Amino acid sequence: MTKFKINKNDHHQSIFKFLKKSFSNTPISVIYKWLRKGDVKINSKRIKNHNHLLKENDIVEVYDSNKPVLRDNFNYLKDVKLEICYEDQNLVIVNKPTNLEMHSTYNPCLDDMVKSYLVDKKEYHPKKENSFVISHIHRLDKLTSGLVIYAKNKTSMDILTNAIKNKDQIEKYYYALVSDAWTLDAKLSLTGWIRYDSTIQKAIFSNRELPSYKNCKTEFNLIKNNLILVKLITGRKHQIRASLSYLKNPILNDFRYGGKKINDQKIIYLSASKLVFDNLEKPLDYLNKKTVELIPQWAK
Numbered sequence: 001m002t003k004f005k006i007n008k009n010d011h012h013q014s015i016f017k018f019l020k021k022s023f024s025n026t027p028i029s030v031i032y033k034w035l036r037k038g039d040v041k042i043n044s045k046r047i048k049n050h051n052h053l054l055k056e057n058d059i060v061e062v063y064d065s066n067k068p069v070l071r072d073n074f075n076y077l078k079d080v081k082l083e084i085c086y087e088d089q090n091l092v093i094v095n096k097p098t099n100l101e102m103h104s105t106y107n108p109c110l111d112d113m114v115k116s117y118l119v120d121k122k123e124y125h126p127k128k129e130n131s132f133v134i135s136h137i138h139r140l141d142k143l144t145s146g147l148v149i150y151a152k153n154k155t156s157m158d159i160l161t162n163a164i165k166n167k168d169q170i171e172k173y174y175y176a177l178v179s180d181a182w183t184l185d186a187k188l189s190l191t192g193w194i195r196y197d198s199t200i201q202k203a204i205f206s207n208r209e210l211p212s213y214k215n216c217k218t219e220f221n222l223i224k225n226n227l228i229l230v231k232l233i234t235g236r237k238h239q240i241r242a243s244l245s246y247l248k249n250p251i252l253n254d255f256r257y258g259g260k261k262i263n264d265q266k267i268i269y270l271s272a273s274k275l276v277f278d279n280l281e282k283p284l285d286y287l288n289k290k291t292v293e294l295i296p297q298w299a300k
Helices: 015-022 030-035 110-120 156-162 240-247
Strands: 003-006 040-042 059-062 084-085 091-096 145-151 171-179 187-197 202-206 214-224 226-234 268-279 291-293
Touching: 015 040, 015 059, 059 084, 091 110, 145 156, 145 187, 156 187, 171 240, 202 240, 214 240
Parallel strands: 145 268
Antiparallel strands: 003 059, 040 059, 084 091, 091 145, 171 226, 171 268, 187 202, 187 214, 214 226, 268 291
């Protein structure tokens, strides 16, 4: 038998979702079976309703001792150096360096750096968490630098995960240096369709709808010469890189998409540089109208 005490990061999620997270290596069919057979108790009462909502301080008992609980066994990094761009009790926004992966099982990655930082601050206690794991709210490509949001608790994660999908709640802007002088309209909106092909590790942009392609929209604003500010309306993988390649002016040093090579560094001149918050629900409504900005050296 395995016993859990529900904490604030488990509160108000269904028993099924809680079990699925806590026993993440257990087949879903087994979790359904536990509930169907009455092998799950909450506060000493058998629960069969998959949608039963948990409350803080509930005691959950699972009568199957053969299934291990998986904690967040990440790679702790000592003396981690992070550039913190904004932080409060609910979230932290960090600057991801270029050529660093968001997540990796074997190599140092941004996720492990942030978790280690919060462990050192005594704000994250993975061995005390039942189902919650510190996580990024959105991703950046390995070669893209810039701002990434991490939620510190379940409530913030739920709000921010929904908000990142709504462009009226979190707006994302990028600086980019393109290969040649920008000769298109100073303000340009590009709408089309895009598909990421994992076999060639590239996104393909199309100006017409095709099977398996997803719609995408990007706005470009000329700053000067070949420096542009890009606003993502949709957030498809490699969307900016593929869109600029389609416009015949790819990002500098982005060899994969045809960009001009200016050095041998594993760097492309694309950086997530500004986040604008608005219309967030409580308790994150204090962030409304807030802007977090980080201008890369090459864009100054």
